[in-house]
Amino acid sequence: MAPRKKDQPGFSRRTFLKTVGAGGVAAGVLGPKAAEGQAVKAVGPGAVPIQLNINGKVHRLEVEPRVTLLDAVRNRLNITGVKRVCDRGACGACTMIVDGETVYACSTLAIEMQGKMIRTVEGLAEGTVLHPVQQAFCEHDGLMCGFCTPGFVTATVALLEKNSKPTKEQARRALDGNICRCGTYARVLEAALDPKASGVRRG
């Protein structure tokens, strides 16, 4: 469906939200083809069936449209590596990689993530062999209590997949969306800059 333009008569913030929000949802639930040409179909507030592709595996679940990607993954699928800390996109503990980009899963609706490739910290190691970034975090002690660590590891993986040799400034910038309270930053940075972190997996 063609999005309504902002200067159309009768536009209000409410109709804008309704159109864009529900349109997005409908497209998500039905897939782009099925949604094509259909009238706006509101979903919710009750649970609706959705599919999420997480770490290469498709999960079918029922969630209310208001459920975030983070809560869907943690509370419905019991994938608990990523954490909820600030719950409003300020700390990065919930970082996931969606279609190659880092997202704050606490501020992303699960229903909108259908058809996308979602990666979490659980998808990084191969069996018992740690991902090189995880290995670097262990070697440099880029973790203390460990609560922020999955988010930092995931953000570092996303950085190094785009830029295998970041400068110190680039690494700092890429990891600036994550907060650690124990104060591991100095060693997280060392881990991110360790050439081994962006190298091939060992084993």
Place this chain on the structure above:
Amino acid sequence: MADEQNPPAAPPPSGPARTWPPVADRALLGKPIRRIDGPDKSQGKAKYTYDIVRPGMLYGRLLSSPHPYAVVKSIDVTPALKVPGVKAAIALKDPAGPTAKIWYQGEEVAAVAATTEEAAEDAVRAIKVEYEILPALATVEQSMSANAPVNFPKGNVSAERLTLRPDKADVEAALKASAHIVEGTYSTQVQTHTSLETHGGICEWNGEKLTAWVSTQAVHATRDGLSRALQMQQSDVHVITDYMGGGFGSKLGPDVQVVIAAKLAKEAGAPVKLMLTRKEEHLITGNRPSAYAKVKAGVDAQGKLTAFDAETWGTGGAGQGAGFNIPYPVYAFGVLRQRHKDVFINAGPQRAMRAPGHPQACFITEVVVDELADRLRMDPLELRMRNLPPAGPDGQDLPTQQWRKYFPMAADKIGWSRRHATADTGSGPIKRGMGCAANRWAGGGSNRTRAACEILPDGGVVMRIGTQDIGTGTRTLVAMITAETMGLPLTAVKAAIGDSEYPWAPGSGGSTTVGSISPTVRIAAENARDALFAKVAPSLRVEPAALVAKDGRVQVKDNPAKGMTWKEACRLLGVQPISADGAWQQGLSSSGTSGVQFADVEVDIETGITRVKRVVCVQDCGMIVDRITAESQVYGGIIMGIGFALFEHRILDRNTAKMVNPNMEFYLLPGMSDIPEIDITLIDQPERGPVGLGEPPTISTAAAIANAIANATGARVRSLPLTPAAVLAALHEERSGGTR
């Protein structure tokens, strides 16, 4: 804090003299050893309380008071029970009873448990509460003003107490005789712990027995607290903390939320997980109290500190104290006096926070010392060196007071000789400066600590101790000390911690964990190993005392070829494992640390923004057990100190006393781009045994940064945090009359 946690107990049991292995023989101790739980944490496999799911588990949620000062007139939880999925809803305030009053925002009013978090949220919103809103006190100024309403039973301000003598005449005479005087008012803000894993737990009943997975720094104190609150036998409560996401002093008991989770679980007949929201975490789980000091201090013409007179106050929120002792006890002022008052406001009560009282006292004292040096036109480092406590009769400083050695070391590393005298007179808006400060901390250990070690017939070793790893690396330390004592690789031993059914160990507070558990684990491991030697000796036809455990073997000390592998030795146990206890003894750990920190900063005098370029730290902690995790503690302390110096600030609305920034985008914490180059020199004191390190490194960072900013700009900021606005205001004041 150590004293609150560990009141003096019976004298320790006597036993054989214990020692650490000679430095040359150590395979693990003192070496850089990687954290054993790093792989689990980095893969997201480590299960925190927040991650645990029990069969049939419900989600609990609090209804927290939106008002800082109010009376609950009525509560109706029945609408909550009508929300689909809700299994329990309880009122926590009795409108007819003494609990009707709300003293601070976020106080618990009611709670629900539901099958999903979303349903629990809806249910909380459905609860009907009528409040009578009362005028709240939001600031110390409001509480201290003569026409303020009296909101607290014992008044808004405590009686003044003289925390440091001598009498008035001495101080005033000494100040009068001083060549130079500094007089000013200094202050530090309220800082919240902001643990990343919020406070909370999961409570599961099995008949009258309770299992609680709790995010806590003290499994035993949490067990005891739950049994008291729920009027249960201690033996019927089991507390488990496998992993926990930060506490910093705020998680030393069950608090209200875990007791409420237990009540909800009973009511609903199902396990309940109740983790606080981020907003509640800021509001009700404690904070570092504010500190204010009106100081008058003097120095003589030769640079001898003469007198320090302070009138101090601060707030720990609703009904809580805000004590701190100044001058911070590093420099020898001639005579001292401090008169202190606690001021109460309608805000969440304080709790111990990483080095309680110290960063505040250190900031105030070290800034005053710098100002006195400016008056004298003396290098502030020189003034510090002249006023350190005198050395002992042998010309040596105490091992706990090594500042005379550390100051020049750190000065050399940061390039103090290049420091300019007052303001940076270079052109351009970016000004550079350096500052320094010292710290001390007691640490120590609890003589009540116990551990139990098992050696299994297949060669396995398990060390059980009811301590917990709060991110400091305790699990790794337990494994290292056990493995070292058995002559085994780290992977061959299991460190079983975080369980109230393991032998007693203190809460992880006051930097006492390492001093408590290291000797105890060592002794339990030695006892178990010696029992194995007794079993093995006859088959080698030697005395047990002739045996050593080394490199995965049990062998004769003077004839290493005569022996057997560890596994062969354990096989001789048949089906009977060795079980040995360990009780803490004096001599394997000590107390007292000292350190110094220097900061090198850049300040943009057009924007007021400070960038810390470099922090140099020299710090001791007795015998270093694990060099990697010890250094990480220092990094962490310094970074938390940077937050205290520049960013963190609990802001209350001055009209309503509601917190304006109970989140993580406006309660500012340091991020990756705020981290300077950090240069750490850890001083090993192997002869002293381990001393705790969690707290000392966070004490002097803010003071060093404040002094560096003044050195860069020529303007003095006497309050924390050192925000751009505060720096600009000081620069403005300096231009129009002077801040110094």
